[in-house]
Amino acid sequence: MNTLGRRSVLRASLGLATGAALARPYIANAAAKTATVWWVQGFAQEEDVAFRQLVAEYEKASANTIDYSVVPYAPLRQKIVSAITSGSVPDLIPSTPAEAYVLFAWDDKLVDVSDVVATQKHEYSETALLSASCYNRIEKTRSYYGIPFTSASLPNHIWRPLVEKAGFKMEDIPKTWDAYYDFFKDVQKKLRAQGERKVYGLGLQVTTNGNDPNNVFNYFLIAYGGVGIVTKDGRLHLDDPQVRDAAIKAMTYPTTAYKDGFVPPGAVNWNDADDNNAFHARQIVMDLDGTISTEVAIIKDREDYDNIVTMGLPLSNDGKPVPAQVANGIAMIPKGAKNPDVAKDFLKYLIQPQVSNDYLKAGLGRNIPAMPSIAKNDPWWSADPHRKAYVEQGLLGPTVPEFFVYNPAYAQARNEHVWSVGWNDIMQGGMTPQAAAEKAFKRVEEIFAKYPIVQS
């Protein structure tokens, strides 16, 4: 028996290291056709089934392999940030949360995917193309760093039986913004008069948790004429009186409704699921909330599913269409990915209209396409009243991208909940809307100062 000596240990270690170094290129070559993909778990199980089906079909068509992991939303967000920080990245990831790709593109952490976008550029909506275009502060230019594959917006979800119990018909709902939401205050009053002690008219998420309050604020801001708060060149326009006025109004309406008792008191600390739970429990008559997950969640309870009415946005107070702000589902390839070519090939496959359509349909249509032709050419999208309203609002009607695509500073303002902290200053801190807005303006300006964009 040989004695284990220092020299023998060193010899064996050196041999192993040399062998591994020599074998490495061949190992890498053998894996060249495999892309590692992290994907976000769907709200409905059908979405995960749809993704697995998509991968199986791609593998069959391409002979490449997709080594995928389906991860829930919150853990995936942490995995993505950790991976990109450490440099140990997969080949393809969805932007989770929605604004992640803008922040990573800013720091030059993503692969330019203009060549992938080019394959379907003619199919994409203008909003989807704007969403995919991000500023890179190292390159000092904009380019496509994300591939849009879905769209999502905020429809109004309304319980028809509660409206009718209050003695109204759905046709009675006014068409302009303030009158539209005021209508539900009347519904609440009538229901309370009938002994409904805990029902509230408006499900406005005046909280400082999650994405919902940011979206609600932006929708009110746009409706009041503040769509130009950030322009395509990435500039902030809080010096524009129209924008300032719109922001103050967007501060005022939800908080006044809250203080007047038309929004559940607990809404100041709701999380993303609380409004859905309140709506399903019929504690709120309407909810302005993203996607049709509210409806899809109860699709097997047909009576309730049919009793919910999904509506697009009302007109502005002066009777003009209000564009829906759309958050596109974005896939991104981090720099340092081992097989970006396979990832790009998979993305080119995914965004083919027919493939994309099949994928989204299998997911019950909770997310809508990023390409108008898909919804126009397939009657499935208008066969269901919820999907029809949703597609008309978020794809076929007027839309604008999220403000953070123009400048990632807005992503930080959004994550700090600057605007909804302002709401809270009014509702619980006793500030006037003007004072709360001024405080929020100051913080937003501070944040934007950290994200300068060179103008060409």
Added chain:
Amino acid sequence: MASASVIGFSSPAVARRIAPWRYLQGGLKGSEYNWAIAFLVPYVAVFLTFVVYPAFYGLWMGSDPSLYTELFSDPIYQSTVVNTLLFIGIAVNLKMFCALLMSGFFMRRGWWVKALLMIYVLPWAVPALPTFISIHWMLNGEWGLLNNAIYQIFNVDGPSWLNSRWFALGSAIYSHIWKWMPFWTVILLAGRMAIPQELYDAAKVDGASGWRQFVHINFPLLANLYLICTLLSTIFTLGDFNSVFFISGGGPANSTHVLATLGIRDAFDLAKPRLGVAAVMSALPLMIPVVIVLMRKLRTAEVQL
């Protein structure tokens, strides 16, 4: 030979004649030394990989002074520090004191006490996330279980528990205590069980009351264990993210964040992991004295329990 080497090293005159590298080998020779290295390498590798590397990586991530400028300019940082101090100060001390009392109760004889202990440890045994989410819903002001019960019994509406900073922070502290008190109760119960019964018997012969037994037997013998548990709990509580995140979510209006939740928000919501690390690192002035005291207590010569 080995014993001769040991004897030799104890003599400075002999040690001078030995080459320095042999001196560093601790008296081991040839394959003995190689085997010692072979056994040591896995432990050193694990220690370097999972302790030293993460610690230094964290220190490196939070080493840029500009991070702290950004952190301190965050409008909610100061209130977060206050919340952290309150959370630790109240939660740790209340939890440990109640655990001490409860451990005394569970020393009682009887099958029903053992059965009760099994039920009592359930909050610690069940997964944290579903229970905290359930508590969050129970505390909902409009349709939560608690306020519905208050309305049914007293015909009045209860407060909106999660709408005010102090109620929400109090709810998070309560949930933390509810979750972790059983664990520390069991630890202190084990400490009490290690106290020899003879001491109590002798005290009874001397006519000592229950209170005097506690003051003169339990308290001195458990003091070291209690202090160490309190210090450990302080460290654990500083890193407790779940209690605050799933009960109050840091709200209302970001008013109940603690450093653990602020760090996660900065790291993952703002996608600024270095800022997140800096938020947690800013607790080091509190942590370092705690760790030093803990280390000194753990190596104390006068072993109590």
